[in-house]
Amino acid sequence: MAGFDDLASERSKAQFDVEEMKVIWAGSRHTLEVSDRISRLVANDPVFRKDTRTMLSRKDLFKNTLRKAAHAWKRIIELRLSEEEAAELRFYVDEPAFMDLHWGMFIPTIKGQGTEEQQQKWLPLAYKMKIIGCYAQTELGHGSNVQGLETTATFDPQTDEFIIHSPTLTSSKWWPGGLGKVSTHAVVYGRLIIDSKDYGVNGFIVQLRSLDDHLPLPGITIGDIGMKFGSGAYNTMDNGVLRFDHVRIPRDQMLMRVSQVTREGKLVQSNVPWQLVYGTMVYVRQKIVSDASCALSRAVCIATRYSAVRRQFGLQSNGIETQVIDYKTQQSRLFPLLASAYAFRFVGEWLKWLYMDVNQRLQASDFSTLPEAHACTAGLKSLTTSATADGIEECRKLCGGHGYLCSSGLPELFAVYIPACTYEGDNIVLLLQVARFLIKTVSQLGSGKEPVGTTVYMGRVEQLMQCHCAVQKGFLELSADLVQAAVAHCQLIVVSKFIEKLQQDIPGKGVKGQLEALCNIYALFILHKHLGDFLSTGCITPKQASLANAQLRSLYSQVRPNAIALVDAFNYTDHYLSSVLGRYDGNVYPKLYEEAWKDPLNDSVVPDGYQEYIQPILKQQLRNARL
Numbered sequence: 149m150a151g152f153d154d155l156a157s158e159r160s161k162a163q164f165d166v167e168e169m170k171v172i173w174a175g176s177r178h179t180l181e182v183s184d185r186i187s188r189l190v191a192n193d194p195v196f197r198k199d200t201r202t203m204l205s206r207k208d209l210f211k212n213t214l215r216k217a218a219h220a221w222k223r224i225i226e227l228r229l230s231e232e233e234a235a236e237l238r239f240y241v242d243e244p245a246f247m248d249l250h251w252g253m254f255i256p257t258i259k260g261q262g263t264e265e266q267q268q269k270w271l272p273l274a275y276k277m278k279i280i281g282c283y284a285q286t287e288l289g290h291g292s293n294v295q296g297l298e299t300t301a302t303f304d305p306q307t308d309e310f311i312i313h314s315p316t317l318t319s320s321k322w323w324p325g326g327l328g329k330v331s332t333h334a335v336v337y338g339r340l341i342i343d344s345k346d347y348g349v350n351g352f353i354v355q356l357r358s359l360d361d362h363l364p365l366p367g368i369t370i371g372d373i374g375m376k377f378g379s380g381a382y383n384t385m386d387n388g389v390l391r392f393d394h395v396r397i398p399r400d401q402m403l404m405r406v407s408q409v410t411r412e413g414k415l416v417q418s419n420v421p422w423q424l425v426y427g428t429m430v431y432v433r434q435k436i437v438s439d440a441s442c443a444l445s446r447a448v449c450i451a452t453r454y455s456a457v458r459r460q461f462g463l464q465s466n467g468i469e470t471q472v473i474d475y476k477t478q479q480s481r482l483f484p485l486l487a488s489a490y491a492f493r494f495v496g497e498w499l500k501w502l503y504m505d506v507n508q509r510l511q512a513s514d515f516s517t518l519p520e521a522h523a524c525t526a527g528l529k530s531l532t533t534s535a536t537a538d539g540i541e542e543c544r545k546l547c548g549g550h551g552y553l554c555s556s557g558l559p560e561l562f563a564v565y566i567p568a569c570t571y572e573g574d575n576i577v578l579l580l581q582v583a584r585f586l587i588k589t590v591s592q593l594g595s596g597k598e599p600v601g602t603t604v605y606m607g608r609v610e611q612l613m614q615c616h617c618a619v620q621k622g623f624l625e626l627s628a629d630l631v632q633a634a635v636a637h638c639q640l641i642v643v644s645k646f647i648e649k650l651q652q653d654i655p656g657k658g659v660k661g662q663l664e665a666l667c668n669i670y671a672l673f674i675l676h677k678h679l680g681d682f683l684s685t686g687c688i689t690p691k692q693a694s695l696a697n698a699q700l701r702s703l704y705s706q707v708r709p710n711a712i713a714l715v716d717a718f719n720y721t722d723h724y725l726s727s728v729l730g731r732y733d734g735n736v737y738p739k740l741y742e743e744a745w746k747d748p749l750n751d752s753v754v755p756d757g758y759q760e761y762i763q764p765i766l767k768q769q770l771r772n773a774r775l
């Protein structure tokens with residue numbers, strides 16, 4: 149069987165221990181064991197099938213999502229899965245749904261911004277799913293500009309309550325995931341008003357729906373904001389709209405770790421930076437970086453396996469055409485994405501460590517690394533999601549026409565993934581935050597602080613900053629060129645963390661060698677992509693640029709025999725890949741043909757509508773022809 153033999157032959161060429169590379173990719177033997185076991189549990193459960201998603205109406209699609217979420221929760225309880233295993237199960241179910249926001253934002257917000265008492269009250273309810281929460285920050289009129297939010301939370305000393313209100317149409321909460329049809333509660337971000345004085349944005353826990361009949365509570369208008377990009381895709385998520393008409397909540401439902409409001413209506417600032425109100429966004433952004441490596445590796449796995457199966461032109465002496473993976477143009481498009489997937493994996497590991505380190509420091513009232521954590525999570529979220537969104541589209545194109553079929557898995561992967569460039573912070577807005585951080589850092593460099601990083605990449609950042617750095621008054625004056633410096637800074641971090649990964653103990657025959665090749669491919673690919681920066685800032689000479697290019701091409705040849713093994717190391721099930729082109733067995737053509745007939749359009753040989761619309765035309769033509 150052609151495809152199967154091709155992939156079997158490719159696997160026999162591997163020059164490294166794939167099982168050990170699986171451990172490196174997973175992060176540890178324990179994590180590999182958990183993800184392998186849970187991914188197969190999901191793959192073997194018919195409730196979690198994904199192949200009909202693009203054929204369902206929005207209402208049927210959503211109801212099926214609720215069914216899957218309920219089944220997932222039931223399995224978590226039945227099997228007594230740990231929090232880690234439950235998170236893996238939600239990941240491999242692979243369907244954006246309210247659970248993501250309940251576990252991924254609502255609970256972390258209460259943990260990060262609630263007092264001990266508030267955590268003791270609300271977390272047990274949330275962990276047991278006695279309440280379902282979402283994160284309601286963005287409004288119809290404001291998303292990036294958090295300080296521009298209009299929802300008000302006015303303290304009423306007569307009743308010891310906050311009055312939550314939507315004063316304008318643009319203050320309607322708009323986009324929060326899980327809000328539209330499912331969540332019973334939300335963390336609502338609104339302007340704290342005490343005695344007519346505006347104290348800025350804070351978080352408030354607000355019940356939205358009755359726990360008895362799920363109807364919206366008095367003063368609450370709530371619904372879904374409508375269909376989003378692509379069929380299936382993110383339409384499994386009920387992104388919602390929410391308006392308040394003077395809804396009253398107890399004073400103790402303002403999240404008060406950062407600021408407290410006393411019974412007398414006095415605002416007391418605690419000793420933590422007010423920016424902790426933004427803390428959930430830092431947490432989610434570091435998770436999004438890890439998710440980028442998952443999404444990109446998934447697309448690269450599909451495109452790499454298909455590129456080894458697909459043969460086109462280049463008839464060889466044995467009468468067989470050439471595998472498209474052997475074309476240098478295919479390699480120059482595909483292998484940098486393979487390298488990027490590994491690079492994002494390792495920078496995501498580091499970012500997770502940075503986030504945990506910041507949190508431990510916060511416990512000890514050490515806030516010194518919070519600005520760097522914000523800049524790194526913002527910048528790396530921006531860099532990795534933009535590269536991944538572009539990379540998934542490139543993988544679709546690498547698969548030719550068949551990449552455009554839903555059965556390839558790539559259109560839906562692209563449609564689900566691309567909002568990552570917007571949610572949790574628009575990517576340009578976040579790069580401007582990095583630019584601000586760099587300006588402050590450069591201004592402090594005079595104090596003898598020396599930047600650290602790889603020379604050429606570091607030089608590029610320094611030079612770009614000096615070229616473009618001006619005394620900036622505020623956000624809006626930041627030049628587009630500074631965004632370029634911010635990207636350069638983030639790419640420096642990615643390369644540096646890949647190099648640091650290689651300095652760790654890396655067991656397994658040939659594993660370190662493959663990772664070194666991928667690290668060099670990433671670094672040289674970025675250098676090639678931004679050659680203008682490196683040349684214009686004098687970091688490298690034209691001769692060096694030419695040598696770098698030659699080295700890059702040589703590295704592609706080094707990776708070529710290992711490409712299939714490198715994507716096998718992601719250890720993805722066919723269920724998770726959900727792609728006829730990316731099947732482990734390479735049995736592409738028979739499965740493509742089989743999938744086609746499953747389309748409802750093929751339920752009848754003569755299509756519905758023929759008699760009404762087509763036959764009259766044809767008959768008319770026949771009559772005309774006889775005249």
Ligand SMILES: CC/C=C\C/C=C\C/C=C\C/C=C\CCC(=O)SCCNC(=O)CCNC(=O)[C@H](O)C(C)(C)COP(=O)(O)OP(=O)(O)OC[C@H]1O[C@@H](n2cnc3c(N)ncnc32)[C@H](O)[C@@H]1OP(=O)(O)O
Binds near residue numbers: 429430522623
């Ligand atoms: C679902 C989760 C589970 C898993 C995750 C996996 C996948 C994700 C899947 C789905 C995600 C689903 C939904 C996404 C949810 C959302 O989209 S929630 C809404 C997200 N919204 C945003 O990100 C808004 C972006 N805007 C901002 O962050 C801010 O408005 C701003 C930073 C752009 C501007 O802030 P301002 O206060 O207005 O002005 P500033 O002067 O720039 O900043 C003031 C100072 O504060 C510092 N700072 C800013 N942000 C942070 C932060 N997050 N942490 C720490 N510090 C911060 C800034 O540096 C300034 O400090 P100075 O010392 O320079 O004054």
Ligand SMILES: Cc1cc2nc3c(=O)[nH]c(=O)nc-3n(C[C@H](O)[C@H](O)[C@H](O)COP(=O)(O)OP(=O)(O)OC[C@H]3O[C@@H](n4cnc5c(N)ncnc54)[C@H](O)[C@@H]3O)c2cc1C
Binds near residue numbers: 249289291293
């Ligand atoms: C699928 C999805 C899920 C979401 N889930 C949630 C959720 O659960 N909870 C929640 O609260 N929100 C959620 N959001 C909202 C999301 O956080 C916002 O869309 C995001 O923060 C961007 O804000 P915005 O849409 O207002 O865009 P805007 O800020 O209006 O940006 C529009 C354009 O203007 C540019 N721009 C804006 N400001 C500047 C500036 N200062 N300088 C230069 N350019 C600028 C941007 O770069 C962008 O190109 C979700 C969004 C999506 C798409």
